[in-house]
Amino acid sequence: MTIQAVFYARSSDKGDDIDISVFAHQGAAYQWLLNELTVQRVEDFFTPMGIAGVDRYPVPGLLAIKFVIHHALDGGGAHSLRADNQGKTWSGALLRYALERWDNSTG
Amino acid sequence: MDRVRVGGGTGFYGDTFMPALDMMRAAAVDYLCFEDLAELTLAILQKDRAKNPLQGYTKDLIPMLEAGLDIALKNHIRIITNAGGLNPQAATQAVAQLTRRLGLPLKIATVTGDGILEELQQFLPFAHMETGQPLSAQVHGRALFANVYLGARPIVHALQAGADLVITGRVADPSLFLAPLVHHFGWDWEDWDRIALGTVVGHLLECSSQVTGGNHGGDWETIEGLDAIGFPIAEVCRDDEVIITKLSGSGGRVDVDTVREQLLYEIHDPHAYLTPDVAVDVTGARLEQVGRNRVRVSGIRGAQRPAQYKALLGYADGYMGQGMMGYSWPDALKKAQATDAILRRQFARLHLPIEEIRSDYLGYNSLHGPLARTQASDDLNEVYLRLAVRTQDKRTAEQVSRLMVPLALGGPPTASGLIGVDRVRALTGIWPSLVDRHAVDAQVSVTVEEVLP
Numbered sequence: 001m002t003i004q005a006v007f008y009a010r011s012s013d014k015g016d017d018i019d020i021s022v023f024a025h026q027g028a029a030y031q032w033l034l035n036e037l038t039v040q041r042v043e044d045f046f047t048p049m050g051i052a053g054v055d056r057y058p059v060p061g062l063l064a065i066k067f068v069i070h071h072a073l074d075g076g077g078a079h080s081l082r083a084d085n086q087g088k089t090w091s092g093a094l095l096r097y098a099l100e101r102w103d104n105s106t107g
Numbered sequence: 108m109d110r111v112r113v114g115g116g117t118g119f120y121g122d123t124f125m126p127a128l129d130m131m132r133a134a135a136v137d138y139l140c141f142e143d144l145a146e147l148t149l150a151i152l153q154k155d156r157a158k159n160p161l162q163g164y165t166k167d168l169i170p171m172l173e174a175g176l177d178i179a180l181k182n183h184i185r186i187i188t189n190a191g192g193l194n195p196q197a198a199t200q201a202v203a204q205l206t207r208r209l210g211l212p213l214k215i216a217t218v219t220g221d222g223i224l225e226e227l228q229q230f231l232p233f234a235h236m237e238t239g240q241p242l243s244a245q246v247h248g249r250a251l252f253a254n255v256y257l258g259a260r261p262i263v264h265a266l267q268a269g270a271d272l273v274i275t276g277r278v279a280d281p282s283l284f285l286a287p288l289v290h291h292f293g294w295d296w297e298d299w300d301r302i303a304l305g306t307v308v309g310h311l312l313e314c315s316s317q318v319t320g321g322n323h324g325g326d327w328e329t330i331e332g333l334d335a336i337g338f339p340i341a342e343v344c345r346d347d348e349v350i351i352t353k354l355s356g357s358g359g360r361v362d363v364d365t366v367r368e369q370l371l372y373e374i375h376d377p378h379a380y381l382t383p384d385v386a387v388d389v390t391g392a393r394l395e396q397v398g399r400n401r402v403r404v405s406g407i408r409g410a411q412r413p414a415q416y417k418a419l420l421g422y423a424d425g426y427m428g429q430g431m432m433g434y435s436w437p438d439a440l441k442k443a444q445a446t447d448a449i450l451r452r453q454f455a456r457l458h459l460p461i462e463e464i465r466s467d468y469l470g471y472n473s474l475h476g477p478l479a480r481t482q483a484s485d486d487l488n489e490v491y492l493r494l495a496v497r498t499q500d501k502r503t504a505e506q507v508s509r510l511m512v513p514l515a516l517g518g519p520p521t522a523s524g525l526i527g528v529d530r531v532r533a534l535t536g537i538w539p540s541l542v543d544r545h546a547v548d549a550q551v552s553v554t555v556e557e558v559l560p
Contacts, residue, residue, distance in 0.1 A: 008324035010368050014375065015146070015539055016237075021371040023325070023364070048477035059377050059390050061406075062367045068375050078147040078535040081427055081465040081495040082476075089474040091324060096480070 007033065007098060009091035018072040018087035020094055023064045029102075030063040036101050037094075042067055045097050046090075050074070067094070109345040111291045113284055113308065115338050116141040116188070117167075118315030120148045124171040126315070126338035126357065131175050134182040135354050136340055138287040141171070141188035142280045142313045149277065150421050150535040152192040153251045161201075163194030164274075169201055172272075176211055180271065187262055187283050191274040193252060195219050198274050203558045210560040216265030218275035220551030223418060224253040229546060233420070236539040246422050246538055253420040255542060258383030258412075259305075260296070261553050262286035268555045277419075279382045281309025288343055302385040303409025304349060307392075308341045310380070311351055311369050311404070315339065318351065318369035320359035325368070332358020349404045350397065361400040370394075370404075379410075383417070386410040415541040424536035425462065428504030429495035430511040431469070433524025436488050442519035443468055443492040446511075449518055450494060453510050463497040491524060497534065504531040 006029055011020040022037065024030035043054040052071035059066060072087055074080040084090075114136035116127035120143045130136050143165045156163030168190040179186055191198040199217045206213045223230060227250070232241030254277035263286050265273040275283070285305040288294065294301045311318050315338045320330040337357025342350040353361055370389055374380040380387040386409065393406040434442040447466045454461055467473035469491035472481060494511065498504045515522040 005326075008326075008364070008368075010322065010324045010372060012373050013146075014373050015537060017375070019373050019375055021368065023367060045478070055376075057377050059371065059392075061391060061393070062371065064367060064371055066371055066375075066377055075424075076147075076535075076537045078150050078421075079424060079537070081429075081463060081497055083467050083469075083473040083493060093475045093478045095324075097478075 006102060007095060009095045011087050011089070011091035013073055013077050013086040016071055016073050016076045018069040018090050020067045020069065020091050021064055022067070022094065022098065023062070025063070027063070030060070032102070032105070033065060033098065034058055037065060037098060042094065045094070046072070110342055111138070111288065112136045112340055112342050113287055113312065114139045114340045115312035115315045117143055118313060118317060119143065119145050120151070120165045120167065122315055124167065124174070126336065126354070127171070128175050128178070129357065130338065130340065130354055131178040131182060131184055133354060134184070136184055138185050138187060139179070140283040140312065141186065141190055142283055143167070143188060143190045144192060144277060144280070146419065146537070147421070147535060149193055149252045149254060152194070153421070154533070156193050161197045164192045164198035164201070165190040168198055169205055172202060172205060173209070176206065176209065176213070180211060180213070185266065185271055185287070187273045187286060189275045189278045189283060191217065191276045193222065193254070193276065195274050195276045199556065202272065202274070203556065206558050207560060212560055213558045214269055214271045214555060215558060216268060216270035216273045216553055216555045218257070218261040218265060218273065218278065218551070218553050220547065221254045221257050221277040222252070223255055223542070223547065224250055226550070227253055230418070230542045233538070233540045233542070236417070236541055242420070242538060242540070246536070249422040249424065251421045251423055251535065253418060255416045255418045255547050256383055257416070257551060258282045259286040259289055261551055263290045264553045265555065266290040268553070270555055280313040281306045281382055282384055284309030284312050284341070285384060292345055299385055299409030299411065300407065301347065301409070303387040304347060304407045306382050306385055306387050307370070307389065307404065307407045308343060308349055310374070311366065312339045312341055314369060314372065316359060317372065318365055319353045319361055320365050323365055323368065325364045330360045334358060350401050351404060352401045361402055363394045363396055363402060366394050366402045366404070381413050383412065385412045414544070416544055416547050418540050418542045420538040420540065421535045422538065423533060425497055425499045425534050426501050426504040427495055427497060427532045427534055428507035429493060429529045430507050431491050431493045432511060432514065432522050433489060433491040434519065435521050435523065436486070438485070439487045439490040440468060440471060440484050442521065443490045445519045446492050446514055446522070447494060449514060450510055459503050459506055460500070461496045461498055461503065465495045467493045469493055501531055
């Protein structure tokens with residue numbers, strides 16, 4: 001089974017924040033996401049990147065969770081030295097984290 | 108059935124306009140909106156304008172119109188764009204020159220008044236939207252631009268005046284697309300659910316191919332025709348039915364997965380996506396596949412628009428110098444790391460005034476940094492060191508290259524690949540704030556000019 005068969009995600013920047021949407025394809029996987037990707041876990045996961053705070057917004061009708069990661073870009077895309085200065089790949093990092101937990105819980 | 112079709116012509120400054128030309132030729136839309144201003148595009152345009160006061164708009168506007176204007180006029184397609192950037196009047200002048208040269212009659216409307224840098228005194232303390240701090244004299248002194256995100260209203264005025272082409276500066280992205288819907292259907296500005304629906308149409312179209320299968324995080328390998336991806340079209344009916352689709356025969360895909368991905372993109376709180384026109388709640392959205400590459404969007408709710416406008420000030424904040432050097436097996440990573448250590452010792456010995464040094468290893472951790480999985484790091488086939496520095500003066504930033512290149516001979520073995528250095532880049536800090544609507548509206552104006560061949 002491929003990663004994308006269970007979840008997918010997209011991220012980008014707004015000012016100094018990064019905004020990540022994670023999507024499930026069916027209800028059971030979405031429930032699992034809601035339980036597993038808590039604000040605290042996501043914040044802990046991204047802390048090594050130098051962030052300050054995470055907001056989480058579930059959108060059950062779209063089987064989606066939106067995360068807003070604050071102070072993620074050292075002052076914004078045109079101010080950052082990062083190779084990924086718009087946070088386009090942060091979705092992948094979070095997805096990988098989710099899938100490792102998924103494999104552990106289902107495997 | 109009274110229906111209007113709006114197309115997404117570009118999603119950023121530099122986007123291809125071939126799909127837009129295809130939509131024009133096929134007469135597949137009534138309005139075509141070109142969204143060219145990402146948050147930091149104004150920083151790029153500011154550099155252009157500093158060199159030449161007749162610049163400061165997105166340069167792609169002219170070749171796009173040169174290729175498509177006659178078709179647009181022939182097919183009665185009206186064009187709306189924020190390509191005016193920091194200098195909408197100059198953009199209009201350039202377009203007028205072009206249309207005279209092409210021998211085409213054109214009614215151009217120019218929306219101005221979003222720029223507030225010269226009037227900033229009037230908007231002080233210009234408190235930072237997140238921290239609440241008043242704008243410091245230091246940041247104010249280094250300001251490059253300060254622009255308000257205007258809403259759809261001035262564009263509607265321009266359309267009512269009969270403009271074939273509307274050129275604006277900093278208008279909020281979705282407002283470009285909302286305007287023709289308000290104009291066509293005569294929506295009331297306080298009919299919040301409808302204004303929200305039109306804003307969602309704009310939000311879905313404003314990033315061009317990101318809703319038609321581009322940059323799709325899902326089953327991206329199964330999306331066909333990315334070499335000729337179609338840009339999005341919204342069909343909106345008077346009874347508020349909205350269908351997102353694309354040009355028949357174009358590449359890409361429009362389905363519930365591509366649409367929900369763009370629906371939530373960069374909106375922060377999905378209960379309150381704020382624009383100058385409305386507060387949008389997308390949490391009740393319903394997306395239904397109603398045909399091949401056709402998705403119906405409903406369930407969008409709106410509430411009273413924000414009391415203030417958002418403004419964004421950009422200021423000069425130093426420079427970035429960066430360089431790259433590649434190494435192969437054996438010990439690829441170790442060699443790249445050794446080069447990094449050598450450079451850092453040299454920076455220290457020369458007492459270079461560097462504020463931040465960032466070292467990344469391409470193919471290893473340059474994108475995910477400390478979150479990267481770094482198994483088998485001693486057996487990588489190849490690794491590139493990318494070293495970037497932040498400095499306040501340009502010369503220090505340039506030193507990175509001067510010091511890196513000699514290490515091809517005088518450093519660890521097998522230095523290769525992209526040896527050398529990127530041009531030093533000016534860094535731009537941003538300062539978002541909220542400003543009084545009435546003070547801004549008082550300076551917004553819409554000028555309509557009829558250019559005859």
